[in-house]
Amino acid sequence: MTASIKIGHSDVVSGPLGLGTNKIGGHNLFPGLDDQTGVQTVKAALDHGISMLDTAFMYGLGNSEYLIGQAIADYDRHQIVIATKAAQNPDQELRPNNRPAFLTQQVDNALQRLGTDYIDIFYIHFPDQDTPKYEAVGALEKLKEAGKIRAIGVSNFSLDQLKEANQDGYVDIVEDAYNLIDRQAAQTLMPYLQQQKISFVPYFPLASGLLTGKYQANQTFEPGSWQAKRANFQGERFAAITTALAETVKPIAAAHQATTAQVVLAWYIQDPAIAVVIPGARTPEQAAQNAAALNVTLSVDEVKQISAAFKHLPA
Ligand SMILES: NC(=O)c1ccc[n+]([C@@H]2O[C@H](COP(=O)([O-])OP(=O)(O)OC[C@H]3O[C@@H](n4cnc5c(N)ncnc54)[C@H](OP(=O)(O)O)[C@@H]3O)[C@@H](O)[C@H]2O)c1
Numbered sequence: 471m472t473a474s475i476k477i478g479h480s481d482v483v484s485g486p487l488g489l490g491t492n493k494i495g496g497h498n499l500f501p502g503l504d505d506q507t508g509v510q511t512v513k514a515a516l517d518h519g520i521s522m523l524d525t526a527f528m529y530g531l532g533n534s535e536y537l538i539g540q541a542i543a544d545y546d547r548h549q550i551v552i553a554t555k556a557a558q559n560p561d562q563e564l565r566p567n568n569r570p571a572f573l574t575q576q577v578d579n580a581l582q583r584l585g586t587d588y589i590d591i592f593y594i595h596f597p598d599q600d601t602p603k604y605e606a607v608g609a610l611e612k613l614k615e616a617g618k619i620r621a622i623g624v625s626n627f628s629l630d631q632l633k634e635a636n637q638d639g640y641v642d643i644v645e646d647a648y649n650l651i652d653r654q655a656a657q658t659l660m661p662y663l664q665q666q667k668i669s670f671v672p673y674f675p676l677a678s679g680l681l682t683g684k685y686q687a688n689q690t691f692e693p694g695s696w697q698a699k700r701a702n703f704q705g706e707r708f709a710a711i712t713t714a715l716a717e718t719v720k721p722i723a724a725a726h727q728a729t730t731a732q733v734v735l736a737w738y739i740q741d742p743a744i745a746v747v748i749p750g751a752r753t754p755e756q757a758a759q760n761a762a763a764l765n766v767t768l769s770v771d772e773v774k775q776i777s778a779a780f781k782h783l784p785a
Contacts, residue, residue, distance in 0.1 A: 478642025488522030
């Protein structure tokens with residue numbers, strides 16, 4: 471039986487594993503995506519016990535939300551937790567806008583694309599420069615009262631911005647970068663989140679695929695490739711990460727008859743500081759494989775070994 475996780479002060483309840491959908495219809499962000507594969511990927515995730523779908527206007531400028539709406543049409547809507555985000559203004563070169571009227575319109579637009587009459591979690595995707603954050607969240611509180619959204623989230627906010635946003639105690643959930651190899655949010659955000667009973671969803675849980683163990687230590691990347699632009703995929707840091715995966719995570723995975731990715735996902739699932747883990751997938755096979763992380767329970771000692779193996783990585 472999958473644990474039920476309550477989101478912040480809201481009445482939204484989710485299982486511990488979701489699906490990240492920036493590669494479902496996110497043609498503006500990633501090359502070579504196929505919409506029908508995207509729809510099948512969402513269905514595979516739902517068929518394998520995933521409860522949360524994490525999307526955003528930004529993923530395909532509405533296309534990801536639209537494809538999710540298509541995918542869930544044959545499922546029981548009440549069994550699915552839909553989380554979406556907005557802030558980027560398509561009329562202003564996608565600059566973030568947190569004005570109440572803008573966010574209110576974005577929620578209506580998202581509802582239409584998703585083909586639903588409520589959104590379980592709505593996040594302000596990025597902070598803008600000038601809107602007082604409590605005013606932005608105040609607008610979402612009105613939408614919550616109106617039943618259009620059920621929980622209020624913010625994403626990519628600094629601690630100060632989060633505190634301002636949560637001035638009236640309305641924030642239920644925060645989404646920010648966090649994974650085995652970059653745990654900064656544990657220092658910057660988590661103490662405040664725990665104090666305020668705000669849920670936390672980490673993004674990049676697989677470090678963009680690196681933590682699946684599919685890259686080899688001696689692998690090099692073409693200049694201009696996306697990996698060549700990321701520190702995690704370079705030099706000593708890349709070597710240390712691939713070595714820790716091979717020497718620590720792989721043997722634990724073998725003992726559980728699981729994959730490296732499943733063990734990494736199980737490492738987040740056991741952590742009470744983390745509400746829901748949302749690994750991205752580009753294919754139904756990846757979504758199904760990742761969903762099986764729900765069957766992996768790590769021992770306390772295995773959790774410690776994994777934590778220690780990635781603690782002191784070269785910068
Ligand atoms: N709030 C924000 O600002 C923000 C920012 C970023 C992401 N997000 C959300 O967080 C989610 C997760 O982040 P992410 O998707 O960017 O990164 P991620 O979860 O760290 O990595 C996902 C990628 O890893 C690869 N992968 C996944 N499962 C695999 C498997 N079983 N075997 C082999 N490869 C596998 C796939 O890429 P390849 O097949 O291409 O290798 C997949 O797209 C996103 O989808 C999005 O919903 C939010």
